[in-house]
Amino acid sequence: MTGKGRSMNKKLPQRTCIGCGSIRDKASLIRIVRGTDGVYSIDRSGRKNGRGAYFCDNVDCLEMAIRKKALNRSFREAVPEEAIQRIKGEWDRMNSE
Numbered sequence: 001m002t003g004k005g006r007s008m009n010k011k012l013p014q015r016t017c018i019g020c021g022s023i024r025d026k027a028s029l030i031r032i033v034r035g036t037d038g039v040y041s042i043d044r045s046g047r048k049n050g051r052g053a054y055f056c057d058n059v060d061c062l063e064m065a066i067r068k069k070a071l072n073r074s075f076r077e078a079v080p081e082e083a084i085q086r087i088k089g090e091w092d093r094m095n096s097e
């Protein structure tokens with residue numbers, strides 16, 4: 001504590017990974033969002049409206065979240081299989097760019 005007067009913006013927002021449960025800076029997590037239209041997608045900007053859930057930037061956490069049905073808990077509904085496939089597809093595309 002050197003007291004340089006930098007108390008603002010010190011704390012980055014943190015979120016919990018729905019797969020492994022670790023807490024990380026929001027910026028290093030991937031956000032899944034259910035838009036106001038009910039469509040699930042990966043929100044790369046982190047700014048889309050709607051309910052969101054976060055996972056670490058790796059496929060293991062995504063798959064863990066799916067296995068644990070953590071998505072259902074985060075979104076408070078049974079996330080349809082089709083939506084899960086869509087998220088996985090987007091994830092694959094993101095990582096093959």
Ligand SMILES: [Zn+2]
Pocket residue numbers: 017018019020021022055056061
């Ligand atoms: Zn994780």
